[in-house]
Amino acid sequence: MSNSSNPGARADTPVKAAAVAQPVDTPVVALGQARSVGEVLAQSQVEEVIAELDRDLVGLAPVKARIRDIAALLVIDKLRINLGLVSEAPSLHMNFVGNPGTGKTSVAMRMAQILHRLGYVRKGHLVAVTRDDLVGQYIGHTAPKTKEVLKKAMGGVLFIDEAYYLYRPENERDYGQEAIEILLQVMENQRDDLVVILAGYKDRMDTFFESNPGMSSRIAHHLDFPDYSIDELLHISQKMLTQQNYVFAPDADAVFKRYLGLRVQQPHFANARSVRNALDRARLRQASRLFADRDRKLSVDDLQTLTAADFAASRVFLQADDRPDA
Amino acid sequence: MMTNHGNRLTQGQFSYLPELTDKQITAQIEYALGKNWALGVEYTDDPHPRNTYWEMYGNPMFDLKDASAILTEINACRETFPNHYVRVTAFDSTQGVESVQMSYIVNRPKTEPGFGLTRQEVGGRQIQYTVHSYATDKPEGERY
Numbered sequence: 001m002s003n004s005s006n007p008g009a010r011a012d013t014p015v016k017a018a019a020v021a022q023p024v025d026t027p028v029v030a031l032g033q034a035r036s037v038g039e040v041l042a043q044s045q046v047e048e049v050i051a052e053l054d055r056d057l058v059g060l061a062p063v064k065a066r067i068r069d070i071a072a073l074l075v076i077d078k079l080r081i082n083l084g085l086v087s088e089a090p091s092l093h094m095n096f097v098g099n100p101g102t103g104k105t106s107v108a109m110r111m112a113q114i115l116h117r118l119g120y121v122r123k124g125h126l127v128a129v130t131r132d133d134l135v136g137q138y139i140g141h142t143a144p145k146t147k148e149v150l151k152k153a154m155g156g157v158l159f160i161d162e163a164y165y166l167y168r169p170e171n172e173r174d175y176g177q178e179a180i181e182i183l184l185q186v187m188e189n190q191r192d193d194l195v196v197i198l199a200g201y202k203d204r205m206d207t208f209f210e211s212n213p214g215m216s217s218r219i220a221h222h223l224d225f226p227d228y229s230i231d232e233l234l235h236i237s238q239k240m241l242t243q244q245n246y247v248f249a250p251d252a253d254a255v256f257k258r259y260l261g262l263r264v265q266q267p268h269f270a271n272a273r274s275v276r277n278a279l280d281r282a283r284l285r286q287a288s289r290l291f292a293d294r295d296r297k298l299s300v301d302d303l304q305t306l307t308a309a310d311f312a313a314s315r316v317f318l319q320a321d322d323r324p325d326a
Numbered sequence: 327m328m329t330n331h332g333n334r335l336t337q338g339q340f341s342y343l344p345e346l347t348d349k350q351i352t353a354q355i356e357y358a359l360g361k362n363w364a365l366g367v368e369y370t371d372d373p374h375p376r377n378t379y380w381e382m383y384g385n386p387m388f389d390l391k392d393a394s395a396i397l398t399e400i401n402a403c404r405e406t407f408p409n410h411y412v413r414v415t416a417f418d419s420t421q422g423v424e425s426v427q428m429s430y431i432v433n434r435p436k437t438e439p440g441f442g443l444t445r446q447e448v449g450g451r452q453i454q455y456t457v458h459s460y461a462t463d464k465p466e467g468e469r470y
Contacts, residue, residue, distance in 0.1 A: 123392055151399070155392030193394045 034082060040075045044117040053110045057103055058239070059232040066223050067111065074118045089191050091220040092120060095209075096199040098225025101271030104199045105159065107225075111197065112157040121195055123155035131165040134179040142175040146182045154193045163198035164208035180212060187218050228271050233260050237275050241306070246283070249307040256282075256311050263316050278314070285310040333440030335373050338413060338429040348397060351414070351432060355393040358416035363427055364388040365396050366417060367403045369410045371435075371469045374459050383407075386417060400432055409435045409470040435461075435470035 034040045041047050050071060054064060073090065080087055092115065096104040109126050116124025133149055136142035150158065160166070168174040187196050198205070198219070209216035228236065234257050241247060248256065259278065263269060286306050290298060336342060346354070358365055365387050368380035383403040390396055396414075403412050412433035415426045439460035446454045461469040 122394075125391065151387075151390055151392075151395035154390075154395040154398075190394070193392075 034079065037075055037079065040078050040118075044075075044078075044119070046071055046075070046114055046117045049110055049113045049117060053107070057106060058235045059228050060103060060107070060225065063103075063107060063223050063225055066221065067107070067114070070221060071114055071118070074115075074120060078118060090120075091191065091218065092195045093187055093219045094195070094197045094221040094223060095205065095219045096197060096223050096225060097202040097205045098199075099201065099227055099271060101273035101275075102225035102227060103272065104225055105161070107223075108157065108159045108197050108199070112195075115157065115195060120192075121156055125153075125156035126159055127153040127156060128159045128161060130161050131176065134160070134166065134183075135175045137175075139175075142178045143182060146179045150182070150186050150194070154190075156194060158194055158196045160196065160198050162200050164200045164204040167208055167211055169211060180215065184214050184218060230257060230260050230264065233264075233271070233275050236272050237279055240276055240279055246279075246304050246306055249305050252306055252308045252311055255308045259311055259314055259316055262319075266316065266319075278311075279306075281314065282306050282310040285313055333438045335411065335431065335434060335438055335440075337373065337375065338431055340430045345434075346430070346432060351400065352393045352397055354428070354430065355396050355414070358428055359391065359393060359396075361416075361418070361427070363416040363418050365390070366415045367400055367412065368415060369403060369407045369412045369433075371410050371466065372459065372462055373411050374441075374462070375457070380411075380413065383412070388419075404433045407433070411435070437470070 034043055050068060053067065057064070070092075077087060077090060094111070096108065098104055105128065108128075112121065112124050112126045115121045127149065129149055134142070134146045136145045166176040166180055168176055183196065186194070198215075200208070202224070209219075234253065237256060237260075238248070238253075256278075260275070263274060263278065268274075283306065289307075289310065290296075290302060296302075334341070340346060355365060366385075367383040369383055370377065370380040383406070384399060387396055387399065400412070400414060410433070411431060413429055413431045416428035418425065418427045441457040441459050444456050444458045446456070448454055
C-alpha cells in the first residue's frame with residue numbers, strides 16, 4: 001500500500017512538488033476509443049484510486065460522494081468527446097473547507113491521481129503551497145514568485161493551503177491581491193494546464209470568497225470536510241497504530257475512546273492530527289515505562305503494546321478531573 | 327557562390343528545417359523531460375560559431391516537469407528579445423555526462439546579414455582565414 005495512506009492525517013511537512021502518481025504508461029490512445037463507462041474506467045484505472053480512497057480514508061462520506069460525482073462527470077465527458085460531442089473543458093478548480101486534520105491534503109493527493117488517470121492533468125503531481133510561497137516581500141517580488149510556483153504546478157494540481165491568508169483586507173497595500181490576480185488569470189486561461197485546489201477553515205474561506213467574487217465564480221466544486229466522530233477517530237487511531245506496528249492492549253482502546261471524548265471538547269482539537277499526537281505521546285510513555293525496568297527481557301508483545309496506563313496518564317484526564325483508573 | 331541561401335544561421339539541431347512550431351517545440355521538450363534533462367533558454371545577438379556561451383534567460387529549469395511551463399518561459403524570452411537568437415538547451419546532469427544534449431534555435435532576427443570571410447596575409451604570403459559576423463560591427467543591442 002502507498003505510504004500516503006495515513007488515514008485522514010496529513011504529512012507533517014506537506015510534500016512539496018512530490019510526484020504522487022506516475023503510472024507506467026498513460027492509456028491516452030485507448031481512452032480515445034472508449035465507448036462505454038466501463039471501458040473508460042477500465043482503461044483509466046480510476047476505480048482503483050476511488051476504491052483506495054474509500055479504504056484508506058475513514059469517514060468523510062459526503063466528500064467521497066462528491067468525488068465520485070466529479071469522477072462520473074469526467075468519465076461521461078470523456079465519452080462525449082470520443083463521440084465528437086463538443087463540450088467546454090470543465091472547470092475543475094476546487095475548494096476544500098474543513099477543520100484542521102480532516103484530510104484535505106490527503107484527499108487533494110488522491111484527486112490529483114484521479115484527474116491524471118482520466119487525462120485532465122498531464123503529470124498528476126501535487127504542489128502544496130501556502131501564502132509564503134506565493135506572495136513576495138517587496139514591490140515586484142510577488143509576480144515572479146507566483147509565476148514560478150504556477151510553472152512548477154503546471155501539468156498537475158496546485159494545492160493552496162489556508163488560502164484565505166492570501167487576502168488581507170486590513171492592509172490595502174498587501175501584495176496578496178497581486179498573487180490572487182495572477183492566479184485568477186491562470187485559472188481562467190490555462191484550465192488544461194493546471195487545477196487549483198484551495199483549502200482552509202470554513203468561516204474564513206467564506207469571508208475570503210465574499211471579498212473575492214472573481215475567485216468564487218471560478219471555482220466549481222466546493223467540498224465540505226466534516227469533523228470525525230469519536231468512533232471514526234478511534235478507527236483512524238487503529239489504522240495509524242497498525243501502520244507503525246503497535247497494538248492497543250485489550251483495555252486500552254476503551255480508555256483511548258474516553259480520552260478522545262474529552263479531547264474533542266477541548267480547544268485546538270485538530271482531528272486526525274491530534275489523534276496522531278496523542279498516540280505519539282502514548283508511545284513516549286510506553287518507552288519510558290519499559291526503560292525504567294532495566295533487567296527485564298522484553299518480548300515482541302511488550303514492545304508493541306500500548307497499555308491503558310500509557311493513555312490514562314494523559315493530562316486531558318487530569319483537567320477533566322476524571323481519572324479512569326482511580 | 328552562396329552556400330547559405332538567405333543567410334540562415336545553421337547551428338544546433340533542426341536548423342535546416344523550417345521554423346519549429348510551438349507544438350513541435352513542446353514535443354521536443356517532452357522528449358527531453360522524458361530523459362530527465364533540465365531545459366534552459368539562452369539568447370544572444372552575437373551568433374559567431376565559436377561563441378558557445380550565450381546569455382541565459384533565467385535559471386536552468388531543473389524543477390519544472392511540464393512542457394507548457396517551459397514553453398511559457400521560451401515565449402517570455404522571445405517577447406523580451408524579439409530580434410535576438412533564442413535557443414533551447416537540454417542539459418543532462420548524469421555524472422560523467424554533464425553536458426548539453428540538445429540545442430536548437432527557436433527565435434531568430436528578421437534579417438540575418440550572415441558572416442563575411444576575412445583573409446589576413448601573414449609572413450611568407452601565407453593566408454589566414456576567419457569568419458566575421460556583419461552584425462557585430464554595430465554595438466551590442468543595435469545589431470539586429
